[in-house]
Amino acid sequence: MxxxxxxxxxxxxxxxxxxxxxxxxxxxxxxVREGANRTPAFLAMNPKAKVPTLLRDNGHVLTEYPAIAVYLARTNPHAHLLPTDPDAEAEVLEAMDYIVATVHMQGFTRIARPANFAPAHTTPSEADIEAVKTRGREIFAAGMDLFEARLQGRDHVAGDAFSVADATLLFVENWAVRAGYTLGPNLAAHFARMKARPAVQRAFASEGLTL
Ligand SMILES: N[C@@H](CCC(=O)N[C@@H](CS)C(=O)NCC(=O)O)C(=O)O
Structure with a gap:
């Protein structure tokens, strides 16, 4: 893989x-900052030009964060990444989808890549760029506030154990800190809890990131 x-x-x-x-x-x-996702070789594998992209040993290419996360959870049941109880599973999937589809795609992407929200082959004005970024900050902050409240009195995003939703919240917490956003106390404690996990430490080291 x-x-x-x-x-x-x-x-x-x-x-x-x-x-x-x-x-x-x-x-x-x-x-992606260097355009490596737009090379002919990468586009031949994933025409969406997006990461994460998982190339399986059988040659099948899996894209879209939630699909990959559920696939990894279901093919590795020993890792307990997704509860089997339907109520608990729904809670995890709801959190993961909100983080990916809203906090990331609607919120942070507006802040980091405002030009993506302008028509193709146009150059948006400075005022348009600022308006897009402002809306992105609002959506991002609302999402972080929601998880700050949800983490009150609990160690994990959903249920009482680590799940795919925690790994998902981790990447936006990391973005938030690097962008100068101050995490609330519950999010800060969750981020610290995540960074104490050996798997998180290995992934950060592998990507050349500082914890
Ligand atoms: N809906 C996709 C979104 C993935 C996505 O937007 N990834 C970003 C990096 S965080 C990307 O590859 N951006 C490249 C680009 O837009 O050029 C998913 O869930 O996997």
Whole structure:
């Protein structure tokens, strides 16, 4: 198996989950800031030009963070990454989807890549860029506030154990800290709890990130 990741990108969450499973895999750097996701070779594998991309040993290419996370959880039941109880599973999937689809894609992407929200082949004005970033900060902050409240009195995002949702919250916590956003006390404690996990430490080291 090969994981195509960009250092510190959302693929970090999948990198952590792979480390949690103990499965054999090869991390392959695909730096999106340098355009490595737009090379003909990468586009031939994943025309969406996105990381995470998981290339399985049978040649099948799996994309979309939640699909990869559930696949890893279901193929590695010993790692207990996703509860089997339907209520607990729904809670984990709800949290993961909100983080990926809203906090990341609607929020942080507006802050980091505001030009993505302008029509293709146009140059947005400075005012348009600022407006997009402002909306992104609002969505991102609302998401972080929601998890700050949800983590009150609990160690993990959902249920009472580590799950795919915790690895997902980890990558936005990491972005938040690097962007100068102050984590609330519950998020800060969760981030510290995540960084104490050997699998997280291995993924950070592998991507050349400081803990
Ligand atoms: N919906 C995708 C989103 C993945 C995504 O947007 N990844 C970013 C990195 S955090 C990316 O590859 N961006 C490259 C680009 O937009 O050029 C998923 O869930 O995997």
């Amino acid at each position: 090969k994981l195509f990741y960009s250092p510190g990108a959302c693929s970090l969450g999948i990198h952590v989950l792979l480390e949690e499973t103990g499965a054999a895999f090869e991390p392959v750097a695909c730096n």
